[in-house]
Amino acid sequence: MNSLPSASSRLRRAREATGTGLVVALVSLAAIGCLSAWAGAGHAGSPAKIEVREARVLLPVMPGRNTNAYFRIVNTGGAPDRLLSVTSPAVSAAELTVHRMNEENGAFRESSGSVEVPAEGEVAMSPHGSAVTVRSDPSWRPGERVAFTLAFQRSGTITVEADVRPVTLGSAP
Structure with missing residues (x-):
């Protein structure tokens, strides 16, 4: 063998x-x-580089009711980031939400938990997409500014002032 x-x-x-x-x-x-x-x-090695270029919060038709704040978030960096939360000393609660439709064509907002901000991209929050749902302050008036702090997974926190706008002007940046 x-x-x-x-x-x-x-x-x-x-x-x-x-x-x-x-x-x-x-x-x-x-x-x-x-x-x-x-x-x-x-x-x-290019990290996320986040800028908040526009911030507005709608004045609700009925004072003290829930309303939405919108931000234009731009990432000029080479890595994505994630918006984890939004807070404000002027509101009791702020929640990241997204616009949804039900079977009867009724619109509603649903909690989104977080918002992805792509590398070299942007998120333009709007009434038909992502937003921050807040309980408004009955004393808000058009033209006032409300401070918000946006917390990102990689970029930390950014504090901006949002313009208070009537609903008729709220959907335009």
Whole structure:
């Protein structure tokens, strides 16, 4: 009995090893090429860079009722971020929400928990998308400013002042 592999068996194993090695080498080269392109474009190590460029809160038709605040959040960084919460000393509760429709075409707001802000992108909150639902202060008047603090997963907190606007002007930035 011969316990050594035959020449054809050794040749087959050598071909399989060479094929596997070639695939690994090509995949590695492709990965290095993609990483080089990504780094060359300035994205390597580029954190999220968040700016809040517009902030407004609607004056409800009935004072003291729930209303919405809207923010235009811009991320000029190379990594995504997430808006986790919004607070304000001027409101008792603030909740991140999203606009939804039911089967009878009735609109309602649903808690969203958080809002994704894409890398090199923006979120423009609106009556038909994301918003911050708050209990309004009955003393608010058009033109006043209300401070809000937005807490982001990566970027920390940003405090901005939102313009109080009547509902008729509320959906326009």
